[in-house]
Amino acid sequence: MGKISLEEFQDQVSQLLIRHRSVLDVLSKTQESTARVNRALTKAVTECGCVEVSARKQPYDTDKSLKEHQSHLDTHYSGPLCEHCKDVLTAELGKNLFYLTALCNIADIKLADVLETEGKRLNTLGVFNLS
């Protein structure tokens, strides 16, 4: 399959979303699919073991500029995901995107506009306002 555009994806979602028309169903499915993304990554750590999470407090020196901190900040994540876990996580992320897109459809928001607006916001704010 070739790459599909955001418009095509949004259109696919709108055609497939017959059983979950209620916004309440879609909201609850969005939340459930987010939990499944978390679960997929957690299982990669605790059941498969291909990924390791080693976390501690991030060092933060108030004398340094925000830019200087970028290189010291750690994801606490060591991969890579094995093929199986990557497939599972990819599928769960896809379902999450599906329900987020379904929410866009119900609210009459274009997915492409969401990305464009957020992209512009990121350009304006810069790296250290991503909380």
Ligand SMILES: [Zn+2]
């Ligand atoms: Zn794995």
